[in-house]
Amino acid sequence: MRKYLQIFKISFQEEFAYRLNFILWRVRNVFQILLTFFLWSTVFANPGTVIFGYDRSKILTYVFGIMIVRALVMSARAADIASDIAQGDLSNYLLKPITYFRYWFTRDVSSKALNLIFASVEFVLLFIILRPSFYLQTNPGTLVIFFVSIILAVFIYFFILIVVSSLTFWAPEMSWGGHFLITIVLVEALSGALFPINILPAPAQSVVMATPFPYLIYFPVQVYLGQITGQAMLGGLMIAAAWAGILWFSMNFIWRKGLRVYESTGR
Amino acid sequence: MKKFKKYLKIWWIMSKNSFVMVISQKLSLFIFLIGKIIRFGFFFIFLFFILKGSNTLAGYSGTQVIFFFLTFNIIDVISQFLFREVYRFRPMIVNGDFDFVLVKPISSLFRVLLGGADVVDLITIPPLIIATIYFGSLLQPNFAEVLLYLALLLNGFVIATAFHIVVLSLAILTTEIDHMVMIYRDITSLGRLPVDIYKQPLQMFLTYLIPVGVMITLPAKAAMGALSLWGIVSAFGIGLLAMFVALRFWNHALTKYTSASS
Numbered sequence: 001m002r003k004y005l006q007i008f009k010i011s012f013q014e015e016f017a018y019r020l021n022f023i024l025w026r027v028r029n030v031f032q033i034l035l036t037f038f039l040w041s042t043v044f045a046n047p048g049t050v051i052f053g054y055d056r057s058k059i060l061t062y063v064f065g066i067m068i069v070r071a072l073v074m075s076a077r078a079a080d081i082a083s084d085i086a087q088g089d090l091s092n093y094l095l096k097p098i099t100y101f102r103y104w105f106t107r108d109v110s111s112k113a114l115n116l117i118f119a120s121v122e123f124v125l126l127f128i129i130l131r132p133s134f135y136l137q138t139n140p141g142t143l144v145i146f147f148v149s150i151i152l153a154v155f156i157y158f159f160i161l162i163v164v165s166s167l168t169f170w171a172p173e174m175s176w177g178g179h180f181l182i183t184i185v186l187v188e189a190l191s192g193a194l195f196p197i198n199i200l201p202a203p204a205q206s207v208v209m210a211t212p213f214p215y216l217i218y219f220p221v222q223v224y225l226g227q228i229t230g231q232a233m234l235g236g237l238m239i240a241a242a243w244a245g246i247l248w249f250s251m252n253f254i255w256r257k258g259l260r261v262y263e264s265t266g267r
Numbered sequence: 268m269k270k271f272k273k274y275l276k277i278w279w280i281m282s283k284n285s286f287v288m289v290i291s292q293k294l295s296l297f298i299f300l301i302g303k304i305i306r307f308g309f310f311f312i313f314l315f316f317i318l319k320g321s322n323t324l325a326g327y328s329g330t331q332v333i334f335f336f337l338t339f340n341i342i343d344v345i346s347q348f349l350f351r352e353v354y355r356f357r358p359m360i361v362n363g364d365f366d367f368v369l370v371k372p373i374s375s376l377f378r379v380l381l382g383g384a385d386v387v388d389l390i391t392i393p394p395l396i397i398a399t400i401y402f403g404s405l406l407q408p409n410f411a412e413v414l415l416y417l418a419l420l421l422n423g424f425v426i427a428t429a430f431h432i433v434v435l436s437l438a439i440l441t442t443e444i445d446h447m448v449m450i451y452r453d454i455t456s457l458g459r460l461p462v463d464i465y466k467q468p469l470q471m472f473l474t475y476l477i478p479v480g481v482m483i484t485l486p487a488k489a490a491m492g493a494l495s496l497w498g499i500v501s502a503f504g505i506g507l508l509a510m511f512v513a514l515r516f517w518n519h520a521l522t523k524y525t526s527a528s529s
Contacts, residue, residue, distance in 0.1 A: 024446040031453035034469070035460075042464040043321045051320040177298040185302045189309035199316045 003098060004106045011077070011110035026118045029067070030126070036194075037063045037130065052199045057133035058225050059196075064123060064132065065221040066193055071119035073153045073216050074193075076108040079183060081165035082175035085258070088266035101162065101251075108158060137224050145233055149220040152240040156212050159247035160187070162255065169258030172265060192218025198227075212243035277373060282384040285351075289386045299387045307340065307391075310459070325463045330405045331491060332460065337399040338487040339459045341420065343452075344395055346427040348388035352379055353431050354448055357438050363526050365439075376517055379435055380428075408490045415499065419486035422506040426482045427455075429506075429513035436513075436520035442527070458483035481505045 015022050040063055043049070044056040054062070081104060084090045093100050127134070137143060164182045168175045188194055190213035197208050197218045208214055219236050222228045228236055289296055314336060318329040327335070356379050359365045368378050408416065434448045454477055457465070462473045462480040474480035481502045488494045 020441065021446060024450055028446060028449055028453050031450070031457065034465075035457050038465050038469075039317070039324075039460060041466075042325050043317060049321075171294060173292050173295050174298065177295045177302075181298050181302040181305075185306045185309075189306070189313075194309065195313045195316075199313075199320065 004102060007098075007103060007106045008110045011107045012114060015111070015114050022114075026115075026122065029070070029119070030122055033063065033067055033122075033126065036066070037126075037132070041132070052196065053227065054196070057135045058227070060132035061135040061225060062196055062221055064127070064134065065224055066217060067119050067123055067126075068116070069150065069153070069217050069220050070193060071115040072112055072150055073157050073220075074187075074191075075111045075115035076157060076161055077111050078104040078108055078158055078161040079165065079179050080104075081162060082168045082179060085165065085168040085262065086172040086175040086265075088264045090262065091264045104162075105158060108154075112154070135225060137226060139226070142223060142226060142229075142233075145237065146220055146224045149215070149223050149237060149240060152237070152244050153216045153220055155244045156240065156247060157187075157216055159244065159251045160212065162251045163247060166251070166254045166258045169261050187213055187216065190214060191216040192221065196222075198222075209239075212240075212247065215240040215243060274373070274377060277377075278381055278384075281378075281382050285383040286386045296387060300390060303387065303391055310336070325461060327461060327463075330402055331487075334399070334402045334406060334490065335461050335484065335487045336459055337395065337402055338420070339455070339483045340395055341399055342423045342427055342483060343455060344388050344391055345424065346431070348385050348392060350380055350428070350431045351385035351388070352381065352383035353434055355383060356435055357442070360438050360524075361442055361527065365524065366526055369524075375521070376432065376435070380431060403490055406491055408492065412490055412492050415494070416486050416490040419489050419499070419502055422503055423482040423486055425506040426478055426509045429509035430455075432513035432517050436516045439520040439524050455479055455482065461487070475505065478505050478509065 037060065040059045041056075043051065044054075044059055047056055049056065081090075084093070090100075093103065137146070161179075161183060164178045165175075167178045171178075190197075190208055190211060192214055197205055197214050200208065215236070219228070219240060223233055223236070311333075314332060315329075318324065318332060322329075324332050359368070359379070365375075365379075368375050371378070403413075403416070430451050431448075434451055437447050454473075457473055458479040462470055462484045465473060470480075474484075485494060485498060485502050489499070
């Protein structure tokens with residue numbers, strides 16, 4: 001346990017080695033939020049407007065909720081596993097007395113902690129500047145389910161990153177391509193980071209909700225907003241847990257197969 | 268003219284080499300192409316459903332909003348096609364490989380700005396142009412408005428070029444920056460929709476200081492016949508000023524190059 005605590009500390013300090021780089025990364029997040037915020041703010045310009053089941057305060061809370069949930073779920077370093085495999089650096093870790101997945105999960109947690117601190121500061125600053133209407137969830141039960149859904153989302157995202165990175169075992173030139181297609185394009189759109197999934201027609205919603213992606217952002221934020229309650233909320237949690245299980249098995253299966261074909265190219 | 272032909276020939280050779288490299292990795296080319304199309308498609312779907320729910324956005328009709336989005340994509344995709352080498356410039360500075368560019372008898376700026384045209388973006392340009400012409404024709408612009416749209420689009424490319432030159436210069440001055448070109452992308456992506464949706468002072472900031480509005484919103488507004496003479500004159504003035512400042516900045520940055528690691 002102590003060695004992972006050291007990895008956590010080193011990873012945390014590593015982020016500060018390139019301070020300007022990190023700050024610019026956060027600036028990028030703010031720009032993305034600004035586009036979404038002003039777009040929805042314009043759509044809900046009239047205070048009484050209700051579209052897709054959202055009023056102004058709920059949709060703007062959704063946008064602000066993305067900022068925090070994204071920092072918790074999608075701040076991760078495990079995508080670098082792909083380049084470890086492609087460049088043969090994986091061999092260094094396989095020889096060390098650490099569990100490779102735990103090593104990356106610890107680095108992810110460190111990245112999440114740092115990004116959460118910055119996202120919280122941005123949240124407060126943007127809140128003061130933009131003064132949006134905000135929906136405050138006060139039901140303790142709902143808040144507990146919200147936190148459980150965040151924990152499941154963290155695991156789902158971690159497993160997705162490793163599964164996608166593992167494809168590099170068979171196609172080393174694809175180390176970045178796989179992440180571009182799945183963890184950037186698909187996750188960005190289908191997780192609810194770009195738009196709430198329930199603006200889509202019902203059949204499209206059903207298809208998207210059957211994938212693991214909406215359980216990364218959309219589902220936790222909807223639980224917070226009280227848009228998903230009762231059986232639907234518990235059902236959603238069960239689907240998220242099922243996806244976490246399926247992805248965990250897939251990750252281990254693909255990783256074991258991948259290690260058999262790994263040639264440590266470049267070492 | 269002779270110099271222009273020489274540079275055109277060099278660009279052609281560099282682009283051909285770049286294309287061959289990308290095409291040799293067919294799976295990678297396919298994945299990136301699919302990814303870009305899906306990303307475009309998702310935002311299009313998003314706009315479609317928003318407009319279905321709200322009918323208009325900041326007073327613009329659905330066709331007009333889509334035309335703004337397509338104009339943004341025209342500038343964004345063609346810039347990426349031409350200036351892909353900018354994304355690979357930082358390692359060149361960190362490793363000191365920029366030395367090899369400086370000693371060659373061609374403009375170093377030309378080499379690092381236009382040295383690696385991207386075939387993936389080239390493939391997406393024709394359908395994008397067809398879609399823009401289609402949605403543009405639905406706005407029924409007259410001949411003068413079409414000409415003005417094209418002239419302001421060209422002005423938008425001048426500003427996009429200036430932005431890329433500034434990014435290159437910053438990479439020389441501060442080797443730490445990885446995200447600078449992506450910051451440019453994020454700022455310009457605020458122009459996916461008309462800048463009218465943003466509140467002041469952000470709207471003013473995006474129109475004049477970081478002229479995303481001049482790059483993207485004004486050309487589209489010209490095609491809709493919604494642009495004043497002052498708007499047109501100031502747009503071209505900002506374009507020229509942006510290029511002048513970027514070139515001066517580049518010349519300044521060159522004097523600070525330390526040839527580290529070489």
